[in-house]
Amino acid sequence: MKKILFSFLLVSFFLSCKDVAYKNTKIVGKTSQIDSTTVADSTYIKVIEPYKEKMIKEINTVLTYTPIDLVRTDGNRQSTLGNLLADLAxxxxxxxxxxxxGKDIDFALFNYGGIRSGIFTGDVTNRNAFQLMPFENMLVVxxxxxxxxxxLVNYFTNGNRAHPLSKQxxxxxxxxxxxxxxxxxPFDKSKTYYVLTSDYLQSGGDRMDFFKDPVKLYKLDYKVRDAIxxxxxxxxxxxxxxxxxxxxK
Incomplete structure (x- = not known):
């Protein structure tokens, strides 16, 4: 009798190990309102607080100083902030x-709309860099x-925006x-030129289609924000x- 019972349990075990195809039959959603009455969970706060303090410290770390306001609107077809951005990149x-x-970049061009914030007189922090460039755009040549x-030049001259253009x-x-x-x-119609920009613009962002299908594309693995x-x-x-x-003129 024991042998029969053991055999029965053994067969049942193997049958229970068979792959079973499960199918979702119902999805239930629930909305949880978060407002002033919501009570914070002290357990989560205790875990998050050290990271929060570190982040606040890093984002407010002073990197440099500017004696003047740097904005994208203080010139005609160029700006102090646009010039700075193109030159530093x-x-x-x-x-x-x-x-x-083994070659040099000829010049850099970015877009007016990519400048998301000004930098104003005083200390300049990591926060300013993230506000200026909140995107994960990469530098490419x-x-x-x-x-x-x-x-490219026709695009620049026909528009009425101060797209960041480097001093070269x-x-x-x-x-x-x-x-x-x-x-x-003088511009040489018989040669090619190496132009620095972002991967977003290279893919045709802001209608800069002249960056598409270049003779060659070089990816620098360097974020615009990190360069800043x-x-x-x-x-x-x-x-x-x-x-x-x-x-x-």
């Missing part, structure tokens, strides 16, 4: 690109044909045309002016 990215390729560079460019805009110099040399923070850490004082990179 070039400064941080060019050594990486040169190490990889595109090798553009002369034809694509001309499309001298662009004179007239009513009947424009003159372009890069690194002090690293530059802020490297200088005691931020300086930026409206200069001759864009001249209107």
């Amino acid at each position: 070039y400064t941080r990215a060019n050594p990486l690109f040169k190490k990889e390729t 595109v090798e553009l044909s002369a034809e694509k560079v001309q499309e 460019v001298q662009l004179t805009i007239r009513q009947n045309g424009h003159t372009l110099k890069i690194h002090g040399k 923070i690293d530059y802020f850490k490297s200088v005691d004082t931020l300086t930026s002016t409206l200069d001759n990179r864009v001249i209107l």
